[in-house]
Amino acid sequence: MTSSSRLECVQGDIVQQDDMDAVVNAANAELRPGGGVAGALHRAAGPELDRACRPLAPIAPGQAVVTDAFDLPNQYVIHCLGPVYGVDSPADELLAACYYNALRLGEWEKVDSIAFPSISTGAFRYPVTEAARIALSTVTQHLPDFPRIKRVRFVLFDAATTELYQRTLASFNEA
Structure with a gap:
């Protein structure tokens, strides 16, 4: 990572990142509202987001x-559509592709800042420790x-996940 870039892990609400140019949605294949x-x-975005997503779906x-x-x-x-753990494979490559492709689109749209959630670790059951390692190593x-x-x-979302991501990031910085 370049010295002018900043990478941080914080506990918070993805919809309240008002100092970030882009936020990343851990989407479903149809890009529809869900959980x-x-x-x-x-x-938070309103019904226009659903209407804008419909012609772009489905995504893999x-x-x-x-x-x-x-x-x-x-x-x-x-x-981004993350992999369903135990279903989509190779899961690690697909998860890494989410982060890479989000960065690529951010660069294309000329954004200076991007906020990510922990993709695939909720309903898609990706183990959080492995997901953190893949996410942070891909971005770094x-x-x-x-x-x-x-x-x-x-x-x-929670303190335990935040601490895990912070520890994982620190381990990369020490290496």
């Missing part, structure tokens, strides 16, 4: 697409390829 992150983002695991953010305090929502490895993006934030 978890997708439900929260769709509720590892894919990402971008829409405006509508009533969210961001410019864009980048929608590829962020230099996207010089426009200066800040990446992982916004985690």
Whole structure:
């Protein structure tokens, strides 16, 4: 990662990242409102987000697409379909592709900052420890390829997940 880039892991609400240009949606294949992150983002963005998503669906695991953010305090929502653990394979490559493709779209849209949730670790049952390692290693490895993006934030739902991501990030910085 370049020294001018910043990567952080915080506990918080993905819909309240008003200092980030883009937020990432842990989407379902049809890009519809649902539970978890997708439900929260769709509720906060308003019905226009659902209408904007419909012509872009379906997407496959590892894919990402971008829409405006509508009533969210961001410019864009980048929608990623993570793998369902134990169903979609190779799960690690598909999960890494989500993060890579989101960064690629962020660079394409000329954003300076992106906020990610922990993709696939909720209803898709990806083990959080492994997901954190894949997410952080992918972003750390590829962020230099996207010089426009200066800040990446992982916004985690609870204290235990936040601590795990912070420890994992620290272990990369020590290596």
